[in-house]
Amino acid sequence: MAQDKKINLLDFTSDKLKAFFLERGEKPFRATQIIKWIHQHGVSDFSEMSNVSKVLRAELEDIAEIKPLEIAIDKESDDGTRKWLLRLDDGNCIETVFIPEGSRGTLCVSSQVGCALDCTFCSTARQGFNRNLTVAEIIGQVWLAKNLLQPDPESERVISNVVMMGMGEPLLNYNNVIDAMTLMLDDNAYGLSKRRVTLSTSGVVPALDRLRDEIDVSLAISLHAPNNALRDQLVPVNRKYPIEQLLASCNRFMEGKAARERITIEYVMLHGVNDSDECARELAIVLKDVPVKVNLIPFNPFPETRYTRSSNNRIHRFSDILTDAGLVVMTRKTRGEDIDAACGQLAGDINDKSRRDIHFARIESPAQT
Ligand code: SAH
Numbered sequence: 001m002a003q004d005k006k007i008n009l010l011d012f013t014s015d016k017l018k019a020f021f022l023e024r025g026e027k028p029f030r031a032t033q034i035i036k037w038i039h040q041h042g043v044s045d046f047s048e049m050s051n052v053s054k055v056l057r058a059e060l061e062d063i064a065e066i067k068p069l070e071i072a073i074d075k076e077s078d079d080g081t082r083k084w085l086l087r088l089d090d091g092n093c094i095e096t097v098f099i100p101e102g103s104r105g106t107l108c109v110s111s112q113v114g115c116a117l118d119c120t121f122c123s124t125a126r127q128g129f130n131r132n133l134t135v136a137e138i139i140g141q142v143w144l145a146k147n148l149l150q151p152d153p154e155s156e157r158v159i160s161n162v163v164m165m166g167m168g169e170p171l172l173n174y175n176n177v178i179d180a181m182t183l184m185l186d187d188n189a190y191g192l193s194k195r196r197v198t199l200s201t202s203g204v205v206p207a208l209d210r211l212r213d214e215i216d217v218s219l220a221i222s223l224h225a226p227n228n229a230l231r232d233q234l235v236p237v238n239r240k241y242p243i244e245q246l247l248a249s250c251n252r253f254m255e256g257k258a259a260r261e262r263i264t265i266e267y268v269m270l271h272g273v274n275d276s277d278e279c280a281r282e283l284a285i286v287l288k289d290v291p292v293k294v295n296l297i298p299f300n301p302f303p304e305t306r307y308t309r310s311s312n313n314r315i316h317r318f319s320d321i322l323t324d325a326g327l328v329v330m331t332r333k334t335r336g337e338d339i340d341a342a343c344g345q346l347a348g349d350i351n352d353k354s355r356r357d358i359h360f361a362r363i364e365s366p367a368q369t
Contacts, residue, residue, distance in 0.1 A: 004067040010136035015181045019214045039189035042147040081336030096141040104160035112168025123302040124167045132173040138180035165200040171207035205241040220264040226282035268297045269310035280318045284325035293328040
């Protein structure tokens with residue numbers, strides 16, 4: 001029977017490709033070869049896979065493809081930050097941002113088209129939720145960025161870190177995000193260390209509890225408030241999974257890990273909302289028994305937002321109170337602002353904004369995504 005839609009090999013982890021090949025009577029080591037061609041060498045054409053037999057190449061050509069994401073817009077900021085707006089097959093767009101830092105660089109990857117969580121200070125939330133990204137669409141962002149930034153495979157590695165901090169809530173697209181991160185860690189694919197792959201979440205506790213057993217990556221928590229009354233307003237998922245539950249889950253996540261490993265607590269600095277001395281003192285108390293480092297994020301404004309950024313003095317003062325209380329604190333440098341690529345400014349075009357409610361109702365059971 002003719003295959004009308006080809007299988008996109010970007011959807012496969014090494015293990016899944018091995019299983020796929022075994023089913024077809026092929027040797028599993030072929031899967032390793034092909035994973036290397038795709039992810040290490042950035043090849044999308046089977047004819048370039050010189051150590052794969054001609055017969056298998058022809059067979060794959062018939063049924064499969066390696067389908068890169070389509071670039072709609074490619075912008076570079078004055079500070080070197082690069083943002084791609086990528087168009088998916090269904091016309092939706094997502095964004096990927098590369099933030100260079102010397103010879104290293106961090107790629108900020110999206111996990112969903114839009115987001116269902118409705119955090120009041122985030123521009124992605126205003127677009128509503130459309131759908132989860134496939135594995136191919138998530139890892140495809142890394143594939144594309146690596147190829148565009150590093151056309152010569154022998155040159156120095158440019159993407160040194162990946163953060164799941166683009167559009168969407170990664171724990172609400174659990175299975176696909178796990179597979180994509182598996183490829184990021186896979187030595188035959190991107191070979192990033194577990195410290196350099198970070199999943200950022202608003203705190204979907206049941207999914208967070210599963211994460212630790214399934215993959216070893218770094219964790220960032222979008223906390224943004226020291227108490228439930230304030231967090232309920234800023235991060236509405238808090239009404240379902242309040243701070244105590246979230247931090248207890250963080251502690252379970254860290255059980256048995258090396259003492260130097262820390263969860264990053266993200267805290268967006270909103271003028272007059274969550275940036276008082278009292279908030280800082282309260283935050284220090286709330287975090288005192290959790291192995292964390294705190295990342296203060298100056299708020300990035302977007303059209304029609306009700307918030308403004310805390311002053312630098314306020315951010316310093318807030319940081320000092322936390323430091324005096326014994327916490328490790330960093331203030332995130334704002335990058336890519338001139339091209340709307342800074343945190344919370346990512347806003348790909350979303351076709352269908354009406355599906356947020358459906359997805360929000362499914363938070364209870366992230367395993368189904
Ligand atoms: N849903 C996930 C990942 C995406 S958000 C999460 O919530 O963690 C990535 C980070 O950017 C989060 O810490 C988020 O709270 C922060 N952010 C969102 N909007 C922002 C804005 N306008 N200014 C600064 N940071 C923002």
